[in-house]
Amino acid sequence: MPETEHVAPLIKNDAVTLGLLLFLLAIIFFTSSSSRPFFKKFYSVVPMLLLCYFLPSLLTTFNIVDGENSQLYFMASRYLLPACLVLLTLSINLKEVFKLGSKALIMFFTGTVGVVIGGPLAILAASAINPGLVGGAGPEAVWRGMTTIAGSWIGGGANQAAMYEIFKPSDHLYSIMITVDVLVAEVWMAILLIGVGKSKQIDKYFKADASSVTHLKNKMHEFSQKIARIPSTTDLMVIAAIGLGVTGFAHLVADWIAPFIELHAPVLKKFSLTSKFFWLIILSTTIGIGLSFTKLRNYEGAGASKLGTVFIYILVATIGMKMDVGKIFDNIGLFAVGGIWMIIHVVLLFIVGKLIRAPYFFLAVGSKANIGGAASAPVVAAAFHPSLAPVGVLLAVLGYAFGTYGAWLCGLIMQAVAHT
Template sequence: MNRSLRLVELLPASSFLTKWGITFLLCWMGVFSFTYAQPQINVDQVSGRPPLEVNFEWQETSPQDSTLQLERVVWTFGGKDSIESMAGTHLFEKVGKFTLEAKGIYSDGHEEVISQKVEVKPLITNDAVVFGLLCVVLALIFVTSGSSHPFFQKFYKFVPALLLCYFVPALLNWPLGWISGEFTQLYNPVTSRYLLPAALILLCVSIDLKGIINLGWKAIVMFFTATLGIIIGGPIALMLISAIAPDLIGASPDELWRGLSTVAGSWIGGGANQAAMKEIYEVSDRIFSSMIVIDVIVANIWMGFLLYGASKSGAIDKWFKADTRAIDDLRNRVEGYSASIAKNPTTTDLFRILAVAFGGTALAHIGADAILPVLEPYERTLSEMGLSSLVSRFFWLIVIATTVGVGLSFTPARKLEGVGASKIGSVFIYLLVASIGMKMNIGEVFDNLGAFFIGIVWMLVHVSLLLLVGKLIKAPFFFTAVGSQANVGGAASAPVVASAFSPALAPVGVLMAVLGYALGTYGAIVCAELMRVAAGG
């Protein structure tokens, strides 16, 4: 207790009513309050290479006259593991950033929570070294994929080069522990904020708008089918896993459907839509961290399947009995135009390409910086209207960069395609693919199997509906793959999947992804309400 309460205790015992009257008055005036313990935790080390052994201890620094008794301390380590103890040791075996959290529970029910960040670092944390390593990996993949050696020819017949560009960096993350997306800025900002907008400009500078329009209604149908698959997949997965293994997640049904709403927001729209769902449905940080496994790991595994499917699109289209003439015509027209103006680039030509790519990227950043301050005061209103993407800097960056590229396609800048604009754009895309792969820690699957199984069932519903509708309307697999990735992956990866079919088709992925941003919050709310019903809420 504090000094003001001691003064009250000095009053004569006979003045009982007076004493407690003054006490009440002082409480009401905020002069004194009961003082709880101010504990702290001691941790011997907070960073290092795996396996990292951390010793921890709870220490009380309570006031001398405090009558509160500490009953127990519960420690958690950024996962499902927890112990009750005043002190102990925990072994962090995997690379990552973790939160060591201690919850002290007192005799009156009061709780004190203290946390400490622990960083288990990969072998390489220098961005320059990581970037060089990824460039070497990409070069080895493309050199071997073009080799005449029988082994490599046979190997790449079954494993697409683009798939390796994605999964080899992921293996360097886990289990090797050489690099990690958590300890580098290569993805954000380098590849996603600088190289991706530049790539979109270079890939759109020779865009054939007439050819894209001629793709027809099937492209739109497959996009909305992908959205519907996510909307209905969530409640189906929730009901199925809850019926088979209700204790698999370790969360109440109410917590679970709320958490899954953030996955729906991300898969239909993007990061801004996911953040909106977290706020709308009041998702706790504990549940949200489990949902990241579904969002990131399952979506990245599915992207790997799409990249593999792109190399087998001919066989899949034959099974669909799809009419691919519009896609073939668009690809041939763009590639034919490129061949008709092709020449060996000079140094001047290369600087023109860089000026267009990064000058346009600069304009996109300037535009995003100018638009956001105007819209941010209306963030709550826009979120309520389902337009949370409009206050996302990344959204405007992608929209403006795409607009710049399309606008330049009507100018002499279009001729830059003849000196390799799309090839440089493709290099940027491959660097983006490698940096996305580097972020994927496959080992997290084993720490969150319940969330992973829900994500797998959810994705299977999404894929099954896509294949069914694609078969019924005889849609090319390109529409299936890009429609799906425009939903699940967004603007950062939809052009990657489209480019796997042909660099000429990358703009289609961008345009579909922008449509996904617009629909993300609306679709996620519908999905969340269906999951509420499925959970019995």
């Protein structure tokens, strides 16, 4: 298929783009908190968070901003994401989190298994309908490109890059797979967010007891309310220093530890331990949890998690900006394969969720801890209640740890299936 000529976007300056994204976020937040009947009805149907992804994607789809070459996602994922992880985990009550029990872990690993078996089954299903769709040879073999989706869907960007290095798909195929990855994952994200508003009905269908989730939410909310105060400039400066200071320290250590492991223990690469981004997430989360045992957790009362939430919504907007909805029609067949893959992941989650009577919260966060990692799981958890965001963070860390190994296994099975 001949490539269409690339037309320069209207806005190429990242400073202008960032201002535009924040303007969109402000409109969404302002209207979602409005008491006007129209907005109340609109947001009862359309989740606010979904708009925070979707509206920035339209800027790229209509060639207003340069979503492909913008550095805003890199900035948000490397600076704002670690800072928000620190600020969101600062007030975490780890003892209460452990009381959630084993169902959260079961749903997380069910999501992982769904991705590992879903890829090969999607290839088998597609080849039965149209064998040419999942064919190709050498670097253009479709299964090679699909391994990078597996890396992203079990862990995240670092695991995706690892699959690219291991299975070596062509750059052209890799770029298509990134688009399939982002768009299919965000469609599922949209469905999950719509489900948040129906979580009580879903829990009733599953016959699930969500009291442990409610208890944790209430505990953390009570703590936040008890220490709440009007923040001073000093409070805000200290909160910013905690978030960005820990981020700076995490970068310092990650820049040393990742190359050290790559040099002295390269076998650990399959667990993402040679990725600087992996260590950035691990260190930020761990230090944030550590600080939750100190008096610094009282800065939650001055709005620590609120600033963290601002950071994460900026990240959400930059993720949305990377999505060009129009590209679906360029590779409709591969999007169908990705859709089948995602459906297998979802069906397995619902079957296991029903069997073990897991609350919808565990299903949603367990899924996004795989498909989206630290950039999405806390956002989905926070959609239930802002105080639940740390649960998403902790599960996402598991995704990074198992992502490369699970994706590698998935890749080997897809290779075998593609050659049968």
